[in-house]
Amino acid sequence: MIVAGIDVGSTATKGVLLHADGRILGRALVPTGANVVRAAERAFQEALRTAGIEDWEVCFIVGTGYGRYKVQFGHAQITEISCHAKGAQFLMPGTRTVLDIGGQDTKAIKVGEAGEVLDFCMNDKCAAGTGRFLEAAAGVLGLDLAEIGDVSLRSRDPLRVTNVCTVFVESEIVSHLAKGRKVEDILRGVHNAIAARSLALLRRVGYEPGLAFTGGVSRNRGMVRALEERLGSPVHASEDSPFMGAIGAALYARERAEHAAAPGKA
Amino acid sequence: MYHVAGVDVGSGTTKVVIMGEGRRVLGVSELRSGADLEAAAVEGLEKACRVARVDHARIAYVAATGYGRYQVGFRDVQITEITCHARGAHYLFPGTRCVLDVGAQCTRAINVDFHGRVRKFRSNDKCAAGAGRFLERVAKALEVDLEQLGELSLRSKEPQPISSVCAVLAESEVINHVSQERKTEDILNGVHRSIVDRLAALLRQVGLESEVTLTGGVARNIGIVRLLEARLERQVNVSSDAPLAGALGAAVLALERMRKLGAEGTHLYVREGQA
Incomplete structure (x- = not known):
């Protein structure tokens, strides 16, 4: 199972692809610019490209950052505060x-x-x-x-x-x-x-x-x-630090996806 | 017969007023302060003396104010700009009860008594929000002359809101509006409104009273004046000499000093070596 986190910041938009086992498969950073919707798409596509994965393989996407509601392909939105905390505790116990x-x-x-x-x-x-x-x-x-x-x-x-x-x-x-x-x-x-x-x-x-x-x-x-x-x-x-919001978002995406896939649910 | 000078060395411009014994303004000057504040003060005094046709040597007393007041080597006394703006506003409009001084880097609201003495004040000199420097940067970003900024802002039919208080973050909002092809006058109107909001908040902190006088360089901006009037729901006193208010107040206080010294019997010399 592969999930994604997209962190739309005021200056840069970050995309991260995460495998269910916790491996980071791909990441991308693009300038946000004036068109926030397009920046989110570009970050996602760029991350897919670096990981060599196609978009249909990603089963849950969480948007975060100030432009999280502009991630039109996202399944959920979580504040960047929660995501940074989550990501940091995961990578730096x-x-x-x-x-x-x-x-x-x-x-x-x-x-x-x-x-x-x-x-x-x-x-x-x-x-x-x-x-x-x-x-x-x-x-x-x-x-x-x-x-x-x-x-x-x-x-x-x-x-x-x-x-x-x-x-x-x-x-x-x-x-x-x-x-x-x-x-x-x-x-x-x-x-x-x-x-x-x-x-x-x-x-x-x-x-x-x-x-x-x-x-x-x-x-x-x-x-x-x-x-x-x-x-x-x-x-x-670390070199993951600028991506921490997106990493946290991907971790939340993994939780949601696992929760949805758990027996007796959905 | 003697003359006095009020020298206001601001962060943006240096203003000098030469005043006669009867509180009559004989000459003024305004120039950019630049990096060398002392040189700006010297040049400002020379210029104002030329305009007033007064010999340097006849300047009996010099009161310096503004953020560069300690850089004025030829001063007899230094007075805070708050005191000076209060007196200056009172000199221009004797009914003044509230002074709003908007300079390049500092904004102040001052509540004054019937004599133009400071009762209460609040100032923001920590950040550029609401100050003239912010307008300068917006003018540059939009490629509009600073002098035309206010007038242009009043032509707006569809003001674009600026939500940031910080001048730097507001500038990004301006650039965003530009990229979305909003009209320059609409963006400017939003910028002016955001400044007026800050000024109104500062004014409320000292207690908004009947007669408000606007001083400082930004008083030249008609957009700020009109929007402030609309915001406060009252007329605001503005004179074409509003940017000189600090220097005027310093000159008035210099005269008062002279009178006091005279009454105390202190011997006053016309200073030598300045001719």
């Missing part, structure tokens, strides 16, 4: 808290032993501390979003970034550049600022070591390091 930093929002989730959500807290009101914040910083410095984390790790003398607002941080960076500050020191300051905001969010749900870092920003190694320094404990991130 022992997870107590999840930090999900996406393109436009940040969430702190306290997770139970079965991957259930005990508490959560989010910032979706403003771009501070989100992927958008990093994108703006990269843009001002003329760097690629994918490289700024590694650049920040070269810093020896991190600057203090005082602004919270993304718009104001752009001007702050420009003035640091005008003063001849090093790009890596500025970037380290930016990463540290996000780490500080993340910790504040984590504390609101009751932070405990055993942190799974998920969402698109978890690919950024500079961010992982900044968080570890700030928290004083290890942060778990």
Whole structure:
């Protein structure tokens, strides 16, 4: 039996195909763009292609993320909070808290032993501390979003970034550049600022070591390091981390499909 | 006879007012602050003096305000922009009871007494939501002149809602609307409404009272003015000098200082070396 999870985020849409035995068969990541319905379809098709599977073989599909109701081929919709918790506990057993930093929002989730959500807290009101914040910083410095984390790790003398607002941080960076500050020191300051905001969010749900870092920003190694320094404990991130919402959705799809197939049901 | 100057170094523009003893405005200047705030203040003062045809040396007292007030090397005193905007609004409209100052990076609501003194205030300088910088970015994204933004927004027949408060997230909404081929005026109307919502909320926090005066650079935007009036269900005082309110207030307070110092018998010199 094969199931799928589609996570339609504000910036990227992720698709994951999961075998009933827990193996991830295929995954895909496409930009969401303005046409959300099409992004969901493309992520699904792309995941099928990487797995070499045809769509009729997939028996249950769960949509998640802010655009989950735009997954027109989905059988059910589950919030991304539940999915991130589920996915993190599955791939990183022992997870107590999840930090999900996406393109436009940040969430702190306290997770139970079965991957259930005990508490959560989010910032979706403003771009501070989100992927958008990093994108703006990269843009001002003329760097690629994918490289700024590694650049920040070269810093020896991190600057203090005082602004919270993304718009104001752009001007702050420009003035640091005008003063001849090093790009890596500025970037380290930016990463540290996000780490500080993340910790504040984590504390609101009751932070405990055993942190799974998920969402698109978890690919950024500079961010992982900044968080570890700030928290004083290890942060778990892997190449699956950006797909955690979709993985969790696929796990829910597996449960639903098994439930439906159980004797005496359906 | 002496003159005073009010220098308001804002995050966007620097404003200077030269005032005579009888609270008469003799000359003003406005220029972009740029990165070197001190240079902007010096240049602003020179410009305003030229307009006023007043010799530098005859400026007896300089009050500096705005976020760059400590950068004004030639100041005699620095005063917060809240105090100055309150006085400036009162100078422009003596019946003012509430001041709404919308600058490039900061928005403030100030409740004032009959003399233009601050009773209560609230400000947002932590984020760009509701501030002029947000309008600048939207203007750039939509490729519209900042000066035409307000007027254009009022032509809207079908306003497009903007749900985000954050300037950065709202900008993405704007871009989404563009990609769905919504009309520029309809998008702009939504943007202006979202700012007005923020301003109205700030105003309520200090207690909305009868006469509201709008100050700061964004007061030049007719779209904000009209939508704010509709939102508050009352007329709002706006003068073409509204962006100068901080500098005007600083100049008025500089005059008061001079009078006080004179009454105390402090000897006032016309300063040397500034001619």
